[in-house]
Amino acid sequence: MDDARRGAAPDPLAPVLRTVRAGNGFEEALEQILQVIRLGLVPGGERLPSERELADRLGVSRVTLREVLRVLQEQGMVESRRGRYGGTFVRHPWEPGAEPVPAGPASQAGPADGTLRRPDTADLEDTLRFREVLEVGAAGLCAAEGLPPGGAERLRAALDATRDAALADYRRQDTLFHLALAELAGSPSLSAQYAGVRATVNGLLNRIPLLVRNLEHAQRQHTALVDAVLTGDAHTARAVAREHCAGTAALLRGFLL
Structure with a gap:
């Protein structure tokens, strides 16, 4: 039985x-830890689980895991700290939504270099x-089948976190909300596939501005979805x-294509 069904605190990873x-x-261990970072499940400045825990959860040796962490450190995505409170920490630039705050009220700034590289349309x-x-x-499964014990409280808490989030943290909280919904559907395969595609979507979203009006609209949709x-x-x-999704798609097409 998983944590949600036991009523225990949910595991965001x-x-x-x-x-x-x-x-x-x-390769697969590297992919999964990259997803943890890109999804903001461990925010910038915070520590990844211990090497022992990561190795156990991924089913790899400590030697393999250390090779993965070394690659991430060489890429500037994590840093190793020694001492009593040491460990492997996600570096701040890799926290989703960490771009500079804009001068005006309508949006948050996009990429630091001001460019929007066009992705392949297909x-x-x-x-x-x-x-x-x-x-x-x-969404359809959660509504039709019902939520596990503690699921309603978890979903409401995730919704509240998006509503209360500062602009710089909004995309991370939005990600956690949608990941919670996917996990509460009760299919590990679905939640794993969603985590993968969401990491790709986050990479695209971080290349366009955060628009306050869009966020307000999205929040109304989140509320209707939870209801x-x-x-x-x-x-x-399903309709909401x-x-x-169509609203997000329209923004991405408009800015990136």
Whole structure:
């Protein structure tokens, strides 16, 4: 039985960290820890789980894990600190939504160099469609099947965190909200696939401005989605999730294509 169903505190890394397949231990362990960082599950300035815990959860040796962490350190994504309160810490520049605050009230600044590199159109459309399929499916499942014990409280808390988030932390809290919904659907495969596509979406979102009006609209959609899930209205839950994904897709196409 998972933590959510036991009523224990949810593990924010559960949608991402899982035992790797034999033969690609280094590559898959690196991919999963990269997802943890890119999704903001461990924010900039905070410590990753211990080497022992990471190795156990990923099913790799400590030697393999240290090779992974060395690569991440060489790329400037983590740093190692010694001493009683040491460990491996995510560096601040890799916290999602950590771009500078704008001069005006309408948006938050985009990339530091002011450029918007165009992604491949087919790849972008594939990512957006896959994200929509997973989010709409998760919303429908949560509403139709009901939430596990403690699930309603977890979902409300995640919604409150997005509402109360500062601009610089909004995208991380938004990510945690959607990851919670995916995990509460009760399918480890769905939540793992969603974590992967969400990491890609976050990379795209971090290349466009944060628009206050869009965030206000998104928050109303989040609230409607939670209401539909908690009342068991699967039709409305799917419709709101689809509309929410379409809004994000429109922004990404507009800025990046």
